[in-house]
Amino acid sequence: GRNSPMKQTKEFLLVRDVMSTEVATAREEISIQEASAMIVGGPFDHLPVVSEEGRLIGMVTAWDVSKAVASGKTSHISEMMTRKVFIASPDEPMELAARKLHHHKISALPVVDKDHRVVGMVTSDHLSRLYGRRGSL
């Protein structure tokens, strides 16, 4: 019933328990071709863009690259990137992260520390894994 281990496993799963910690970041000076190569070479469709101090300032995704291609003009990363980035904290429940993903129609959240440095990434692929692994929710 209510206090079964299965239920608990779900309730207490935090972003830090699930997130990927190897995350490549880029500076906004790189070209769209370089950004595309990083996206294609990495495990996510998402590339967090950071300032000189390593703080998150934006996000470029494969979708943004498609948007540039659709418009027929290849712009700079600084014009393509999303600046209002939805983020997760390592200590928030996965359930909240999942709600953000769904609510904002996105598939990844950079996980940042209190200095706004990228420490991980949590994606809808992590949810596929959790959902597909019988008994883990």
Add this chain to the structure above:
Amino acid sequence: GRNSPMKQTKEFLLVRDVMSTEVATAREEISIQEASAMIVGGPFDHLPVVSEEGRLIGMVTAWDVSKAVASGKTSHISEMMTRKVFIASPDEPMELAARKLHHHKISALPVVDKDHRVVGMVTSDHLSRLYGRRGSL
């Protein structure tokens, strides 16, 4: 415990209960710019490619567009698209679909009928929704 309604809800959720049914498809003759516009204008990063008879023959995604941009040459859809497409059936459990998504490191499965016509799409965003909706798993 084992027979609680929560558990049952999860066990019996089928792809047809969850999938999106409004799915745009494309023919392989379209340009990369047109394909990008369809991806950007639609709800998925994924564009199923169909034959003249409407049968699924491939998939082009925002990731494939990024790959073309990274390589510096814009090729035809027929060269860019993935031909070995992992699919789902409307009657399979969502749990199996989730396992396929995770196992193949993809975020969407076209749902096809027995004639291989696209009748829907199931994506990792659906899993974000299910996971984020407390009590639905």
